[in-house]
Amino acid sequence: MMNQIEPPRQPFLSAATIVLRAPTQAWSSDAGVIGGSPIDGVYFSDTRVVSRLEVRFDGRLGEPIATVSPGADTAEFVSLLRHLDDAAPDPRVRAVHTRRATATGVDEEVTVSSGLPRKVETEIVVVLEADLAGMDAVKSGLHSDTVELEIRDGRVLWGRDSVTAELRTDARLRPVGNGVELAWSVTVPPDGDVSIRWSVVARDEGAVVAPAARAADWSVPSATHGDDRLDRWVARALVDLDALRMTTVADPESVFLAAGAPWFFTLFGRDSIWAARFLAPLGGTLAADTVRVLAGMQGTTDDPTTSEQPGKIMHELRRGVLNLPAQRISIPPLYYGTVDATPLWICLLHDAASWGMPDAEVEALLPNLTAALEWMRDFADADGDGLLEYIDTTGRGLANQGWKDSGDSVQWRDGTLATAPIALCEVQAYAYEAAMHGADLLERFGRPSGEWRAWAERLKTRFHETFWVDDPDGAYPAIALDADKRAVDSLTSNIGHLLGTGLLDDAQSALVAQRLASPELSSGYGLRTMATNSAGYWPLSYHGGSVWAHDTAIAIRGLTAAGFTEAAAELADGLLAAAASFDYRMPELHSGDAAERFARAVPYPAACRPQAWSAAAAIAVYASTTGLMPPGAGGR
DSSP: OOOOOOOOOOOOOTTOEEEEETTEEEEEOTTSOBSSSTTOEEEETTEEEESEEEEEETTBOOEEEEEEEEETTEEEEEEEOGGGSOSSSSOOEEEEEEEEEETTEEEEEEEEEEOSSSOEEEEEEEEEEOOOOBHHHHHTTOOOOOOOOEEETTEEEEEETTEEEEEEESSEEEEETTEEEEEEEEEEOTTOEEEEEEEEEEEETTOSEEEOOSOOOOOOOOOOSOOHHHHHHHHHHHHHHHHTEEEESSOTTOOEEOOBTTTBOSOBHHHHHHHHHHHGGGOSSHHHHHHHHHHTTOOOSOBTTTTBOTTOOOSEEOSSOEEEGGGTEEEOSEEOOOSSHHHHHHHHHHHHHHTTOOHHHHHHTHHHHHHHHHHIIIIIOTTSSSSOOBOOSSSSSOSOOSSOOSTTSSBOTTSOBOOSSBEEHHHHHHHHHHHHHHHHHHHHTTOOOHHHHHHHHHHHHHHHHHSEEOOTTOOEEOSEEOTTOOEEOOOBGGGGGGTTTTSSOHHHHHHHHHHHTSTTTBOSSSBBSBOTTSTTOOTTOTTTTOBOHHHHHHHHHHHHHTTOHHHHHHHHHHHHHHHHHTTTOOOSOBOOOOTTTOSSOOBOTTOOSSBHHHHHHHHHHHHHHHTOOOTTOSOO
16 A cells, blocks of 8 residues: 655644744744754744754753743753763753743753762754745645755854844854754863853844834733632733734834734734733733834725725735645735724724823824724725625635634534625624724714714614524524625624624623523633534634634623623633643633533644733733723723
């Protein structure tokens, strides 16, 4: 029987160790070795500048015993060197390999410590290789050949196109294949230690995003809720979010949160907006900065190749075209293929104003606000039915353009895929909230607003007429309307986004709250994206049964705002149980398996971590738990 060739597959991430400081990230084994897994590498500006790195002592690897992460940007890999030790049962020689991500690369140090009464001599050799693979190739599971590293005047140099890297060290250097070996002959004194160091420094002359130059200015909440799990999740989340802070090259003063590592280490409209909304209660300038940086790229023309339209807020920004052959996706560097970022941008502007953005800064953005409102009216509602729809007209963009943007995320209860144009339920809620909040802001500065309140009321009426699915257990909102304006009848977590927006009346909110608390959606580790009684449900389906922390946090916010505190507390407790399962670094998503089935939340193996909105979900849960509200507000 002939061996079958395995197709390229997206790398798993759940067992890997990461350190990061945007725009650098380094993925390795828990022993610090780079090169044993397809995701491994030091990445700078979405390019893998180191694809292999291992440390040997007299030709042998250490025996790993611990991995310690003092912060998001640092990991310490502790190993024993028993081949250098004596024969006593207690280990007396160990190595600590410290890796620290910086805004320009990585700094590495290995310290060998000995508790022996004699000196220890060893040769430490570091092997380093690079393939300069792009992140899209890595995500697609494609193999890349190593590139030749040039040794010149005691330095090691390599690069391709606009990305260059340099190895800085005092080691002896020798070429090995396309890579390089760094060697040190060291003598560890009795009861002493010795350290060796090296750094990789990278540059990208074609970068579109850059590290944040100033420190994070949000406040750190005090613990008033009495749950140690929430304290620990919040603390870990803020450390990770600090490492995800970036700016654009075009606007270096405005800081945003990169969506997540490794795949989305850049500006994403929807993701960056939701993360900023969650963090708004902590103060600082993140919400205002995020509003400004997105306003700076607001659409001005109608360009089908990029999905740009006047007034539209962008979806993602990259240094080049994103090619994902297996998914038949080719996305331009500045891409506008999102239906929800524009209304969410309006909501974020309102949030920022509510949490202290200066009036002058808000007023300066009123032209952008008006353009965003007009986009909802003139472009998002292509067929004039009063609802917002989307369709990918290019054939190579995102087929689904809400937050559940995988190709199979909008399906009927029997598993059949919905046909586009598609009107998502939560997008109508965002649009209603955006129109009402936009009107509030216009009125605040003496501008006419009645048109937008009337538009919002028409959308609300249309939603009530078309989106509800009758069911013996109680009606519920459909995930979407399809091309024929039929209500797509699968029960999904999308309905949690409707609460607290003003779109639903009290009775409808009660029906939604009942569904969110049902065992079909509530897993015990958060809210499933699709109910278990749907044909397409699978606990490890990206958008068809898994749990996303930010999605559950949005539902918790809405339940709290609508007065359903018991259901909110149940979902919050599920997220806290999941956070504990992941050592309080909440991944992008995790399995929808029930808590009764597994004592710990099961990883989704390709989930990003840290992910901005998953980390920021901790603050949303904190705010809902403590009742934290904008100054002078009586509710959300």
